[in-house]
Amino acid sequence: MTESSSDKLIEVLRKAVSRTSMLAEGNDPELDSVVRQIRQAVNKGAKAQEIQDVLNNAEPLLIKSDEALTDRAKQVRSTLQELIDLLERQTSRRVPQNEKKQLEAQIRSNWQVSSQWPQLLKGFLTLAENTLNQPEDITNQSKSSFLKRFFNRNSDSAPKNNDQEIMVQISHTFAGLMNNLSLPSIYDEDIVDLKRALLGNNNIQQLPGLLDEVINFIMIAIGKTQESLTNYLTQLNKQLASINESISTSYHSQKSLSESREGFNTKLQMQVEDTSLAINGIKDLDSLKSLINDRLSTISSTMTEHRAQMIEQEKHSAQSITSLKNKVTRMEKDTASLRTLLQEKLAQAMTDSLTDLPNRTAYQDTILPLCKIMQKTKKPICLAVCDIDHFKRVNDSWGHLAGDKVLRLVPKQIRSVLLKEDLMFRYGGEEFVIAFPNTSLPQAIERAEAIRLAVVKTPFNMQGEPVSISISIGIAELNAQEEPESLFSRADKQLYLAKEAGRNKVMGNK
Numbered sequence: 195m196t197e198s199s200s201d202k203l204i205e206v207l208r209k210a211v212s213r214t215s216m217l218a219e220g221n222d223p224e225l226d227s228v229v230r231q232i233r234q235a236v237n238k239g240a241k242a243q244e245i246q247d248v249l250n251n252a253e254p255l256l257i258k259s260d261e262a263l264t265d266r267a268k269q270v271r272s273t274l275q276e277l278i279d280l281l282e283r284q285t286s287r288r289v290p291q292n293e294k295k296q297l298e299a300q301i302r303s304n305w306q307v308s309s310q311w312p313q314l315l316k317g318f319l320t321l322a323e324n325t326l327n328q329p330e331d332i333t334n335q336s337k338s339s340f341l342k343r344f345f346n347r348n349s350d351s352a353p354k355n356n357d358q359e360i361m362v363q364i365s366h367t368f369a370g371l372m373n374n375l376s377l378p379s380i381y382d383e384d385i386v387d388l389k390r391a392l393l394g395n396n397n398i399q400q401l402p403g404l405l406d407e408v409i410n411f412i413m414i415a416i417g418k419t420q421e422s423l424t425n426y427l428t429q430l431n432k433q434l435a436s437i438n439e440s441i442s443t444s445y446h447s448q449k450s451l452s453e454s455r456e457g458f459n460t461k462l463q464m465q466v467e468d469t470s471l472a473i474n475g476i477k478d479l480d481s482l483k484s485l486i487n488d489r490l491s492t493i494s495s496t497m498t499e500h501r502a503q504m505i506e507q508e509k510h511s512a513q514s515i516t517s518l519k520n521k522v523t524r525m526e527k528d529t530a531s532l533r534t535l536l537q538e539k540l541a542q543a544m545t546d547s548l549t550d551l552p553n554r555t556a557y558q559d560t561i562l563p564l565c566k567i568m569q570k571t572k573k574p575i576c577l578a579v580c581d582i583d584h585f586k587r588v589n590d591s592w593g594h595l596a597g598d599k600v601l602r603l604v605p606k607q608i609r610s611v612l613l614k615e616d617l618m619f620r621y622g623g624e625e626f627v628i629a630f631p632n633t634s635l636p637q638a639i640e641r642a643e644a645i646r647l648a649v650v651k652t653p654f655n656m657q658g659e660p661v662s663i664s665i666s667i668g669i670a671e672l673n674a675q676e677e678p679e680s681l682f683s684r685a686d687k688q689l690y691l692a693k694e695a696g697r698n699k700v701m702g703n704k
């Protein structure tokens with residue numbers, strides 16, 4: 195290096211030290227004074243040894259300031275979490291769970307980045323504001339089961355409030371359903387509007403209109419348009435009309451069959467009566483013979499005519515019965531194929547397409563009855579919330595497709611350790627939920643430990659390089675009377691602690 199280029203380099207380094215020293219300022223008065231000394235030394239062009247001495251003095255203070263910053267970050271994180279918990283405990287309104295989860299995830303990812311603190315606080319304020327905009331949960335009853343409250347609605351306790359509460363429940367349930375529909379992004383704004391209308395709604399008069407809109411979106415999501423369903427119903431209606439016609443034709447032909455049978459009997463009876471009257475006036479055998487021959491041939495032709503008529507009518511009714519049968523069979527087939535289609539669509543709506551696992555909607559449908567059964571039979575059940583550690587880094591380093599591959603492989607490893615009766619769901623993103631029925635907390639922790647090991651020991655391969663993936667797991671055991679939301683929230687808190695404790699850990703608590 196020439197002298198002038200080394201001078202330039204030194205000049206650049208001086209500037210860099212001088213500027214970066216400003217960053218450390220304002221954290222601690224003691225550190226500030228050392229920082230100022232550094233800058234003065236650098237600016238006046240002090241010798242390297244002098245600068246080195248000042249820097250040596252600064253080092254322990256910088257470490258101290260760094261630790262203080264981490265402590266502050268921890269304080270910010272726990273204060274934010276306490277604020278969220280407080281909001282949930284203190285207000286008589288329902289905290290929007292999705293927003294809450296999102297905010298908690300943001301806190302988990304960003305608590306160490308001080309520039310993000312205002313953003314996190316703003317997030318909390320928005321959550322608080324949105325909570326306060328929620329319709330009020332009238333009493334503590336809101337924490338008991340919806341059905342219990344529904345069936346108690348005729349009791350003396352504030353029936354009007356109960357109605358309103360049920361309204362809120364229904365609106366929330368449908369708003370939740372909207373969250374789980376996968377719809378093209380052109381509907382994003384409409385869905386946000388509809389969810390807002392549902393969540394802010396406590397007027398029963400508005401519910402049918404809103405539900406109509408929800409149904410329209412479900413139709414779009416399951417790939418069946420309102421129009422094609424209407425077509426199907428019109429078709430069905432036509433088939434029913436035509437069956438109705440066949441039945442009335444068949445009824446008429448049956449009627450004319452019995453009328454003609456009656457007519458034939460009367461005719462025959464009259465002919466027999468005529469014959470017996472005529473016989474009374476006959477004096478000789480020949481006339482009698484000819485009369486009887488005559489009458490018998492009349493009776494015989496009446497019978498032939500009647501038989502032909504009967505055959506014709508029977509043929510006609512057999513035809514209409516066959517056509518009726520065909521129509522019913524066709525209708526049954528159509529209905530069966532529509533049912534299969536709807537079942538397939540429903541199964542699709544319950545399955546996560548990336549991992550083939552039951553999704554969050556399926557979780558929500560399953561967990562309440564499962565918890566109720568376990569509580570009724572007094573058997574233990576544990577819930578584990580599992581989250582892939584530093585998953586963002588996988589996406590950032592190896593790309594989204596590699597991230598997807600990990601998302602498919604991790605549940606396969608988890609499954610290899612699960613029992614037949616355990617249930618696993620993709621709750622969202624890189625989060626999986628496992629229900630361990632008939633399992634106490636210590637047993638569930640042991641099982642989760644096996645799951646954690648199975649994942650961390652799996653050699654994942656990213657573009658030819660082996661990469662180790664780990665998961666953190668939080669577990670809670672269901673208490674008597676507890677609602678699934680609270681069980682999930684306790685397990686999620688344990689997950690948060692597992693992440694806190696350095697990740698690749700299992701944490702559980704009663």
Ligand SMILES: Nc1nc2c(ncn2[C@@H]2O[C@H](COP(=O)(O)OP(=O)(O)OP(=O)(O)O)[C@@H](O)[C@H]2O)c(=O)[nH]1
Binds near residue numbers: 548589593597
């Ligand atoms: N590839 C892929 N990435 C996803 C999917 N769903 C969510 N993600 C990503 O998962 C990442 C989750 O990151 P964070 O919530 O910040 O958490 P993390 O990086 O796992 O870190 P910790 O949970 O704190 O250990 C985000 O980058 C999402 O974009 C998906 O279906 N496929």
